[in-house]
Amino acid sequence: xxxxxxxxxxxxxxxxxxxxxxxxxxxxxxxxxxxxxxxxxxxxxxxxxxxxxxxxxxxxxxxxxxxxxxxxxxxxxxxxxxxxxxxxxxxxxxxxxxxxxxxxxxxxxxxxxxxxxxxxxxxxxxxxxxxxxxxxxxxxxxxxxxxxxxxxxxxxxxxxxxxxxxxxxxxxxxxxxxxxxxxxxxxxxxxxxxxx
Numbered sequence: 001x002x003x004x005x006x007x008x009x010x011x012x013x014x015x016x017x018x019x020x021x022x023x024x025x026x027x028x029x030x031x032x033x034x035x036x037x038x039x040x041x042x043x044x045x046x047x048x049x050x051x052x053x054x055x056x057x058x059x060x061x062x063x064x065x066x067x068x069x070x071x072x073x074x075x076x077x078x079x080x081x082x083x084x085x086x087x088x089x090x091x092x093x094x095x096x097x098x099x100x101x102x103x104x105x106x107x108x109x110x111x112x113x114x115x116x117x118x119x120x121x122x123x124x125x126x127x128x129x130x131x132x133x134x135x136x137x138x139x140x141x142x143x144x145x146x147x148x149x150x151x152x153x154x155x156x157x158x159x160x161x162x163x164x165x166x167x168x169x170x171x172x173x174x175x176x177x178x179x180x181x182x183x184x185x186x187x188x189x190x191x192x193x194x195x196x
Contacts, residue, residue, distance in 0.1 A: 018195045019047045021131050029087040034145040037191070038138070040112075040130035046097055047195045050108060050130070054152045054186030055084065056144035061153050061167040065182035070121075071155040071167075072101065076187065080105040084189060095193045105189050110156045110168045110176065113139055119178040120156025120168040139174035143186050151177065152186040 019025075023039045033056055037049035061067070062074050071077055081103050085093065088105075096104045108130075110120040115129030132138040143150035149172040156168040158178050169185055171177040179185065 021047075024052060025049065027089055027092060030089060031087055033087070036145070037189075038132060040132050040190075042195065043192070045195050046192050048130075048190060048192045050190045051141070051188045053142040053145055053147075054150050054188050056147060058143070058150075058184040058186050059153075060184050061181040062165075063182060065165045065180060067157045067165050067167060067181045070157045071107075074167075074181075076107070076153060077103065080107070080187070080189060084187070092191075092193075097192045097194060099192060105191055107153055107155055107188060108190055110154045113154060113170055114176050117156065117159070118176045119158055120154065121159050123156070136174045139170055140172070141170070141186065141188055149173075150186040151179075152188045157181070 019039045021039050024036050026036045036052040038052050039047050040050045041048040061076050085105050110117050111123040111127045112130050113133050151169050151171050154168040158166040165181050166178045167181045168178050
């Protein structure tokens with residue numbers, strides 16, 4: 001799915017229409033890093049956006065490699081909702097709506113990207129693949145706005161956690177993969193806002 005509309009975030013209110021899946025907003029983080037985010041799912045009056053590319057800085061899923069508690073207990077989740085969230089422009093943060101666990105930022109799940117759980121623990125039936133991710137090009141992300149192709153973390157830990165302390169990710173080629181949770185990979189922030 002190609003983007004339908006790209007608009008600077010500070011001009012969003014002047015668009016005169018609601019966001020549709022495939023629309024892209026563009027904005028700068030407080031430290032100057034440029035970001036674009038694509039509308040990937042509508043939830044009634046809300047719309048979920050996923051960063052088109054990853055942040056420039058890479059992070060471990062869990063520094064000590066212990067993935068007990070999965071994403072909810074991960075260092076990456078903590079970084080997303082502290083260090084990374086504090087880099088987002090205030091006017092965007094004010095429009096964000098918390099996800100079910102109360103977080104304003106998260107990363108995608110394996111099923112949201114691929115439509116199935118190839119490596120990770122099974123997700124509920126009501127979790128489906130985001131429409132734009134049916135195109136492999138939209139699963140591929142770069143490190144920063146102009147960086148090289150990069151692999152990025154997903155929320156799921158490996159299905160068989162007894163065999164390895166690994167978590168799921170998307171390879172640089174847009175394919176499902178898994179890796180040691182203590183290693184560093186890119187992050188593709190996801191957030192939800194009220195639709196216009």
